[in-house]
Amino acid sequence: MRERFWEYFSLNELTPKEWEALCDGCARCCLQKLEDEDSGAVYYTSIACHLLNLEQCSCSDYPNRNRNVPNCVHLTLERAAEFDWLPATCGYRLAYNGEPLPGWHPLISGSRESVHDAGVSIRSFAMLESGEEDLQDYLLDDL
Numbered sequence: 001m002r003e004r005f006w007e008y009f010s011l012n013e014l015t016p017k018e019w020e021a022l023c024d025g026c027a028r029c030c031l032q033k034l035e036d037e038d039s040g041a042v043y044y045t046s047i048a049c050h051l052l053n054l055e056q057c058s059c060s061d062y063p064n065r066n067r068n069v070p071n072c073v074h075l076t077l078e079r080a081a082e083f084d085w086l087p088a089t090c091g092y093r094l095a096y097n098g099e100p101l102p103g104w105h106p107l108i109s110g111s112r113e114s115v116h117d118a119g120v121s122i123r124s125f126a127m128l129e130s131g132e133e134d135l136q137d138y139l140l141d142d143l
């Protein structure tokens with residue numbers, strides 16, 4: 001990867017490896033969400049997709065994720081303009097908006113653990129979905 005590529009290149013100039021590295025591994029995008037039909041506002045819950053490995057904060061079946069979870073959104077360059085549904089901390093959203101990556105981002109810290117140490121990942125609070133939950137009961141205030 002090119003040195004500090006996220007500062008010098010736009011999203012459409014990134015290599016596939018650089019694109020993947022923008023993800024901080026927080027798994028916030030794997031939380032279930034509710035959308036206000038009138039305003040389009042997205043509200044996050046503490047319930048995570050059943051395919052998530054919560055300890056690793058990574059998908060347990062990434063290559064087949066759309067077969068098992070049809071509404072799993074692929075974060076591609078073509079969809080960058082829609083990234084405002086992602087959490088404000090998301091590396092793709094920050095890069096798309098020309099904002100700097102935070103110090104806990106693995107590209108800055110040099111460690112995949114820093115996103116957990118900073119309390120940004122969902123590992124410490126999320127629960128895997130069972131399908132029985134009423135998502136209204138699990139809305140988060142701060143995402």
Ligand code: SF4
Binds near residue numbers: 024030089092
């Ligand atoms: S919210 Fe963004 S940075 Fe976090 S896991 Fe999802 S894609 Fe990666």
Ligand code: SF4
Binds near residue numbers: 029053060061
């Ligand atoms: S299928 Fe995998 S990548 Fe998609 S939301 Fe679920 S855990 Fe996340």
